[in-house]
Amino acid sequence: MQRGKGMKFVGDSRIKASNKMPNVPKDYSEHPGKTEAFWPNFLLKEWLIGAVFLIGYLVLTLAAPAPLERQADPTDTMYIPVPDWYFLSMYQLLKYEFASGPWNIVGALIMPGLAIGALMLVPFMDTTKERRPFKRPLPTAFMLLAVSALIYLTWESVANHDWELAARQGAIVEEVEFDMDSEGYHIYAESSCIGCHGDSFEGGMGAPLVDTGLTADQIADIAVNGTENGKMAPGYWSGTDEELKTLSEFISELKND
Known part of the structure; x- marks a missing residue:
């Protein structure tokens, strides 16, 4: 292109603009509290929270080691096994009439499957970018319902279990020698x-x-x-x-x- 007195301007597409800085995150100051850069802001917060929980679990395992019981005996039909604390809610659910016996498949597969499926579908049913809980009633309600159910079922399982009997059943007892022909x-x-x-x-x-x-x-x-x-x-x-x-x-x- 020719302008003025014989002056020519030549552009080369191979030269990148000097004002572009790809390693600098975008400026989200126009939307305070609604969004932020994934790196490093959001990811750093996730790492910090994960580190706190990891250290907490390590302290708990050192302060209160998992108790040991006697060796498993498949011939002992009187022993009542109890799952770990994070499965106590499912253990309690299978005690109810509508989820046990002939309806065992309801409590073991159908109800947990529906609950997990509903939680997985929440992000697709609620696509808003709003992050405040009271502005997102659907996912907030699902989460509160799930947490409440887990807490209630776990509490009922602990309150209704005979822990004294379980301690006797699982106690490590040294075998005594005796004459079986006596x-x-x-x-x-x-x-x-x-x-x-x-x-x-x-x-x-x-x-x-x-x-x-x-x-x-x-x-x-x-x-x-x-x-x-x-x-x-x-x-x-x-x-x-x-x-x-x-x-x-x-x-x-x-x-x-």
Whole structure:
């Protein structure tokens, strides 16, 4: 293009404009509180929050280590397993009539599937760029409903579980040596005692019978009359007095060497 007295202007598309700075994030000052640069503003906040939670979990694992229970025994039908705390809500849901028994598939698959599916669809149903919760009623309502359900079901599971019985069932008890051919053990195995106290006296629904510190007479009295605290009701013993004497003497001699 020619202008003026023979002056020519030549443009080269290979030369980039000097005022472009691709590494500098856009200026979002015109929209305060509504949006921000992903890098580094938003990502840095996410890393900081993640680091705080990670350190918190590490402190908890060091301060309160996970408790250990006795070795799993598939033949022990009296043991009641309990899931970890983050699955207690599902554990409680399966106790209700509409989600257990013949309706187990409803509580195990259908209801959790609908809940997770609804949460996954929220971003597609609410496409607003607004970030304030009260300006986004649909996702806020879904989240409050989900959190409330998790808290309620977890609380109900903890409140209604027999933790004392669970501690006895899962307690690590050293195996005691005994003669399975002895008359005392035969009486024990043929009575109702073995169902609650275990085939190796390790306990279950009932207390362990090793190192009880009780005399034979005290054990015989408990077998007939139960315990004062009501943990064992009277009337379980149905054998003869001679069998009761043999059994109580056998149990009183069970010791961990």
